Amino acid sequence: MIPPNFTRRIPEGEDRERLVCNDCGYIAYENPKIVVGSVVSDEGRILLCRRAIEPRRGYWTLPAGYMEMGETTEEGARREAWEEARARLAFDGILAIYSIARIGQVQIIYRARLAEPGYSPGPESLDVRFFAWGDIPWDDLAFPSVRWALRAWAEGETAIAGNPPRDPRGMDGL
Amino acid sequence: MIPPNFTRRIPEGEDRERLVCNDCGYIAYENPKIVVGSVVSDEGRILLCRRAIEPRRGYWTLPAGYMEMGETTEEGARREAWEEARARLAFDGILAIYSIARIGQVQIIYRARLAEPGYSPGPESLDVRFFAWGDIPWDDLAFPSVRWALRAWAEGETAIAGNPPRDPRGMDGL
Numbered sequence: 001m002i003p004p005n006f007t008r009r010i011p012e013g014e015d016r017e018r019l020v021c022n023d024c025g026y027i028a029y030e031n032p033k034i035v036v037g038s039v040v041s042d043e044g045r046i047l048l049c050r051r052a053i054e055p056r057r058g059y060w061t062l063p064a065g066y067m068e069m070g071e072t073t074e075e076g077a078r079r080e081a082w083e084e085a086r087a088r089l090a091f092d093g094i095l096a097i098y099s100i101a102r103i104g105q106v107q108i109i110y111r112a113r114l115a116e117p118g119y120s121p122g123p124e125s126l127d128v129r130f131f132a133w134g135d136i137p138w139d140d141l142a143f144p145s146v147r148w149a150l151r152a153w154a155e156g157e158t159a160i161a162g163n164p165p166r167d168p169r170g171m172d173g174l
Numbered sequence: 175m176i177p178p179n180f181t182r183r184i185p186e187g188e189d190r191e192r193l194v195c196n197d198c199g200y201i202a203y204e205n206p207k208i209v210v211g212s213v214v215s216d217e218g219r220i221l222l223c224r225r226a227i228e229p230r231r232g233y234w235t236l237p238a239g240y241m242e243m244g245e246t247t248e249e250g251a252r253r254e255a256w257e258e259a260r261a262r263l264a265f266d267g268i269l270a271i272y273s274i275a276r277i278g279q280v281q282i283i284y285r286a287r288l289a290e291p292g293y294s295p296g297p298e299s300l301d302v303r304f305f306a307w308g309d310i311p312w313d314d315l316a317f318p319s320v321r322w323a324l325r326a327w328a329e330g331e332t333a334i335a336g337n338p339p340r341d342p343r344g345m346d347g348l
């Protein structure tokens with residue numbers, strides 16, 4: 001993922017390696033990225049999207065994606081639910097925050113409901129469905145954090161869930 | 175803040191403007207950055223650091239700073255408390271999450287205590303002190319979010335505080 005003309009080295013006045021452009025000295029700071037998403041429930045059923053894009057095409061995930069500049073975390077979660085599931089959300093607070101250090105992600109997951117009826121696959125989804133708890137396709141979930149968030153939701157966690165104890169850096173099973 | 179040889183334009187296959195290097199076409203994605211910090215309390219008093227660096231040199235702030243790659247949010251908050259206050263922390267969960275959309279920040283603020291005695295100014299601090307609530311230098315706080323976090327702490331909020339109602343984008347008074 002390093003652009004061809006960048007080198008990893010310690011710039012003057014810094015204390016750790018950065019990506020520096022060989023041509024112009026531009027420092028491409030690598031910062032952890034924020035993923036915002038939602039566990040959307042309706043009478044105990046959960047909204048999942050089947051991914052139309054890589055990675056993990058064909059697997060089921062929560063409506064979630066990278067937060068963009070200029071939006072709040074809630075606005076980001078709202079936008080992603082529209083882009084992926086054509087769903088308009090109302091939020092009931094934050095369910096969980098997961099740090100996935102190896103890939104430089106922090107996931108902020110909301111509890112949500114449909115603010116108005118209707119949902120359908122957006123361009124990044126093959127299918128969008130509400131699943132009863134017993135019907136959730138556990139073996140076909142796209143990412144471990146989808147499983148964590150579903151479990152946190154089912155346990156009615158009111159505090160913030162951190163990463164599962166066995167998996168402090170968010171890597172297990174990825 | 176645009177590097178000299180970058181232009182803001184819409185790259186092929188994207189739907190919004192990005193910073194693109196005129197020399198090599200490298201796209202410098204601008205993502206919201208994560209600030210991790212702590213309200214560290216000890217018998218009702220709160221730890222504040224007087225900033226030795228710009229912006230807001232001389233003003234008081236919480237131990238907090240940008241999360242780095244390869245760490246979890248908690249590890250980041252721990253590192254910042256060491257760098258700025260030479261304090262070793264124990265955490266009691268997340269106090270608040272603030273989106274400061276205009277400057278592209280998401281702040282994740284922990285409730286914390288000293289895990290071991292001792293604290294002193296690190297290289298980025300002029301002074302580090304525990305303040306009783308009535309002695310907090312409200313007019314000399316570095317950032318509005320410091321005030322928000324202190325208020326959230328005092329109100330004993332167990333849920334996550336969002337941005338104050340008057341200030342949904344985190345801009346008031348900055």
Ligand SMILES: [Zn+2]
Pocket residue numbers: 021022023024025026179195197198
């Ligand atoms: Zn360059």
Ligand SMILES: [Zn+2]
Pocket residue numbers: 005021023024195196197198199200
């Ligand atoms: Zn370049």
